[in-house]
Amino acid sequence: MLSGFNHLTLAVSDLDRSFAFYTDTLGFSPKARWSRGAYLTLGDLWLCLALDNTRSEQPHHDYTHYAFSIAPENFATFVARLRASGVKEWKDNHSEGESLYFLDPDQHALEIHCGDLASRLAACREKPYSDMVFY
Numbered sequence: 001m002l003s004g005f006n007h008l009t010l011a012v013s014d015l016d017r018s019f020a021f022y023t024d025t026l027g028f029s030p031k032a033r034w035s036r037g038a039y040l041t042l043g044d045l046w047l048c049l050a051l052d053n054t055r056s057e058q059p060h061h062d063y064t065h066y067a068f069s070i071a072p073e074n075f076a077t078f079v080a081r082l083r084a085s086g087v088k089e090w091k092d093n094h095s096e097g098e099s100l101y102f103l104d105p106d107q108h109a110l111e112i113h114c115g116d117l118a119s120r121l122a123a124c125r126e127k128p129y130s131d132m133v134f135y
Contacts, residue, residue: 008045008066010108011052017105018049025085026068042068065101065109072098072114079112096123 012018019038022028028040028047036051045068070078075098082102090109091101097115104110124132 006046007048009048009050010104010106011054012049012106013051013053014105015049015051021105022047022049025082025087065111067099067111067113069116070112070114075100075112075114082112096120 010018015036015038019030019033022040023030026042028042031039031041033039038049040047040049079100082100087102089100089102093099093101097113097119099111099113101109101111121134125134
């Protein structure tokens with residue numbers, strides 16, 4: 001049986017650029033690095049950056065993305081830091097809690113979000129999505 005989320009691996013086209021983005025811009029902690037990859041952590045999240053020469057820099061077209069938590073009191077400062085670093089935003093926020101949707105250097109869609117599943121479900125109970133069922 002599955003017991004939880006283990007790790008996330010992102011294919012990257014330039015390891016130095018991605019390593020700098022995830023450590024310097026987003027604040028991940030480096031744990032190991034080698035010629036074709038790196039292991040980083042953020043809280044309990046284990047992230048692997050894997051050099052993949054086939055990774056294209058095509059624009060992001062679907063809603064698949066990876067969201068990271070941020071405390072409301074840190075949101076505005078962190079958003080200002082991301083925007084100052086030149087990240088490209090890919091979506092406007094229309095859900096509960098403050099969010100910023102942006103792309104990493106390889107066009108992986110990311111989000112920083114204030115809130116959690118409990119706050120999302122509470123908002124949905126007040127204003128449910130079409131045909132929403134709660135369990």
